[in-house]
Amino acid sequence: MMEERVRGKRPLVHHITNEVVMNFSANGLLAFGGSPVMAKEREEVADIAGAADALVLNIGTLRSSDVETMIAAGKAANEKGIPILLDPVGAGASTFRKNAVRKITEELDVAVVKGNAGEIAALADIPLKVKGVDSEESGDSTDIALRASEKLNTCVVVTGATDIVAENGNYTTSSYGSPLLTQVTGSGCLLGTLIAACLTVEDEKEKAVLFAVEFYNKAAERAEANSHGPGSFAVSLLDELGGDV
Amino acid sequence: MMEERVRGKRPLVHHITNEVVMNFSANGLLAFGGSPVMAKEREEVADIAGAADALVLNIGTLRSSDVETMIAAGKAANEKGIPILLDPVGAGASTFRKNAVRKITEELDVAVVKGNAGEIAALADIPLKVKGVDSEESGDSTDIALRASEKLNTCVVVTGATDIVAENGNYTTSSYGSPLLTQVTGSGCLLGTLIAACLTVEDEKEKAVLFAVEFYNKAAERAEANSHGPGSFAVSLLDELGGDV
Amino acid sequence: MMEERVRGKRPLVHHITNEVVMNFSANGLLAFGGSPVMAKEREEVADIAGAADALVLNIGTLRSSDVETMIAAGKAANEKGIPILLDPVGAGASTFRKNAVRKITEELDVAVVKGNAGEIAALADIPLKVKGVDSEESGDSTDIALRASEKLNTCVVVTGATDIVAENGNYTTSSYGSPLLTQVTGSGCLLGTLIAACLTVEDEKEKAVLFAVEFYNKAAERAEANSHGPGSFAVSLLDELGGDV
Numbered sequence: 001m002m003e004e005r006v007r008g009k010r011p012l013v014h015h016i017t018n019e020v021v022m023n024f025s026a027n028g029l030l031a032f033g034g035s036p037v038m039a040k041e042r043e044e045v046a047d048i049a050g051a052a053d054a055l056v057l058n059i060g061t062l063r064s065s066d067v068e069t070m071i072a073a074g075k076a077a078n079e080k081g082i083p084i085l086l087d088p089v090g091a092g093a094s095t096f097r098k099n100a101v102r103k104i105t106e107e108l109d110v111a112v113v114k115g116n117a118g119e120i121a122a123l124a125d126i127p128l129k130v131k132g133v134d135s136e137e138s139g140d141s142t143d144i145a146l147r148a149s150e151k152l153n154t155c156v157v158v159t160g161a162t163d164i165v166a167e168n169g170n171y172t173t174s175s176y177g178s179p180l181l182t183q184v185t186g187s188g189c190l191l192g193t194l195i196a197a198c199l200t201v202e203d204e205k206e207k208a209v210l211f212a213v214e215f216y217n218k219a220a221e222r223a224e225a226n227s228h229g230p231g232s233f234a235v236s237l238l239d240e241l242g243g244d245v
Numbered sequence: 246m247m248e249e250r251v252r253g254k255r256p257l258v259h260h261i262t263n264e265v266v267m268n269f270s271a272n273g274l275l276a277f278g279g280s281p282v283m284a285k286e287r288e289e290v291a292d293i294a295g296a297a298d299a300l301v302l303n304i305g306t307l308r309s310s311d312v313e314t315m316i317a318a319g320k321a322a323n324e325k326g327i328p329i330l331l332d333p334v335g336a337g338a339s340t341f342r343k344n345a346v347r348k349i350t351e352e353l354d355v356a357v358v359k360g361n362a363g364e365i366a367a368l369a370d371i372p373l374k375v376k377g378v379d380s381e382e383s384g385d386s387t388d389i390a391l392r393a394s395e396k397l398n399t400c401v402v403v404t405g406a407t408d409i410v411a412e413n414g415n416y417t418t419s420s421y422g423s424p425l426l427t428q429v430t431g432s433g434c435l436l437g438t439l440i441a442a443c444l445t446v447e448d449e450k451e452k453a454v455l456f457a458v459e460f461y462n463k464a465a466e467r468a469e470a471n472s473h474g475p476g477s478f479a480v481s482l483l484d485e486l487g488g489d490v
Numbered sequence: 491m492m493e494e495r496v497r498g499k500r501p502l503v504h505h506i507t508n509e510v511v512m513n514f515s516a517n518g519l520l521a522f523g524g525s526p527v528m529a530k531e532r533e534e535v536a537d538i539a540g541a542a543d544a545l546v547l548n549i550g551t552l553r554s555s556d557v558e559t560m561i562a563a564g565k566a567a568n569e570k571g572i573p574i575l576l577d578p579v580g581a582g583a584s585t586f587r588k589n590a591v592r593k594i595t596e597e598l599d600v601a602v603v604k605g606n607a608g609e610i611a612a613l614a615d616i617p618l619k620v621k622g623v624d625s626e627e628s629g630d631s632t633d634i635a636l637r638a639s640e641k642l643n644t645c646v647v648v649t650g651a652t653d654i655v656a657e658n659g660n661y662t663t664s665s666y667g668s669p670l671l672t673q674v675t676g677s678g679c680l681l682g683t684l685i686a687a688c689l690t691v692e693d694e695k696e697k698a699v700l701f702a703v704e705f706y707n708k709a710a711e712r713a714e715a716n717s718h719g720p721g722s723f724a725v726s727l728l729d730e731l732g733g734d735v
Contacts, residue, residue, distance in 0.1 A: 021268065037583065061283050064287070090284075093284075228484045229485065230484065231481060231482065235725055236722070241719075265512045309532070309533055429517060430517050473726075475728055
């Protein structure tokens, strides 16, 4: 199974990510069998990305100067040929974020873009109501995934009660998971991290993405069964990431 | 009950807060039924605050440039008429923090200031021994609350074994809670977040504040009963925030 | 026992540390009986360090401007005579980090340097394979500890399955602990925090360090017995830090 290939390789995933979820993403990746490194100083990101197996770019608490840093890291990643996962957190919440994401997708070859319907719609310029960093699940998520995938010419994951993976005009859906995921900050960000880890052991991109989506959501289902609310659910989710699909 | 009105509205609370507690504050607000957004880039804070239902300003790991950012967000919040909750973490610990808090309270219309006795005393220029970001509970907390409320002309919450809510020369006390709260970093910050959420559904300010204080501390009492120490207490506290008062 | 002396003193430990572990370090210190303060604004760090009982410098998510800030805080700490614990996270992962650590050790009188074999080897210019912020445990850790201790002329702790404490050409080992510690981000950083706390109540440096190492790893053994994976282990570890050795 793919989780065993990840554990065997123990891929180093360089994160330039938001401050809210750093700890949860790092612990989730360790539980899953990967190795996290968080570094966002402009002077070192090319060195760090150049030594890594994958790069995660997450704009959750982006600062203005971070955009240039992400692009520097991303260029090192592209040069080395390691996958980049972009998580456009709250892309529709401000012009600043929208412009940042646009610049990142223009300058870098991104392997996978993952977000909720609102975030992906903002990327693809599809009008949609957005509330903070979370989006209402109105609109056709499948349509959003397909249009964004075509526009960005890459693999797009739209998360929600049903997760959609789209590329090259095709899409697949997956409907595992737990409603408690929406009550844990960074649960979507952690999925991005796990996708990045799976991309390091599987060349068939859609296969890697779907595996991560399914593995993570099944772990969430098991965690829900052991929990009394969102606090114990998050703890149990970390426990379950070391298990099997 | 007020917690149901919060869950029905799912208020978006914009935080400019410290890096230590971001994750816990976000998870606590999600558990309580609100929606957190963390953003501190000067270029976007007015957009984010302008879309939010409340704003939390917390100086726990303040940088020099954050003061201007907080004021920009606060002005957008004042213009829109949404409440601002100020948490002057460690206000007495350095001249830098004291000056920052002074500037924030001078430039903005703050709905509620919440802190421990030492922090509030620093704001109101009442001499008090302070140890780091926590203060000794010597001195008369009620007197501190009343004087600070008068001086700042706003609602002031002084937290401690007994919590005091003061405004317009009046005060109310509440004595629920758990000693384990003092062993969890950001437990006071999370209370500030919940107060901000309650202010979005209740115009009577003192009523909203007292509800949040009581709800939170009763949840802490239930959490203590289910815990074996500060680690499991913090987890259980998040679980309990989804319950009823 | 030393843990009781810490609880009696409740030492204030100033951290300039990485964003991934801030929350876990703060909660771990609170559970152990100390009082954390996190501050990294250049304008206030001398004030904060000057009021503290110990200083922890951790370069995990170091920014360029943080180096000067750490040195300013460290000079205040040296002037006051309080111990400095340096945690050179990922020191071998980039030239930037290596130079930063070198500058810090040159400018400051550091009481204890704590890291894994790769990090300490990078400090002492001993070639060793490094993977991200974690290092392969090849090479002779004892030799690395002794050489680094001699070169830096201070107490050095090399963590691993066996922990080594070296100073003045002598060394002691300790082999308690749990493999789950390697699956929790910041578990090593928290050990650094606890060492700093113990240094505030015990003048015999090696005694303080060994106590912290042993206490922490025995707590980890108890936590492992109560856990179902890395998530519940981390929670249980915090619970156990309030116990006895």
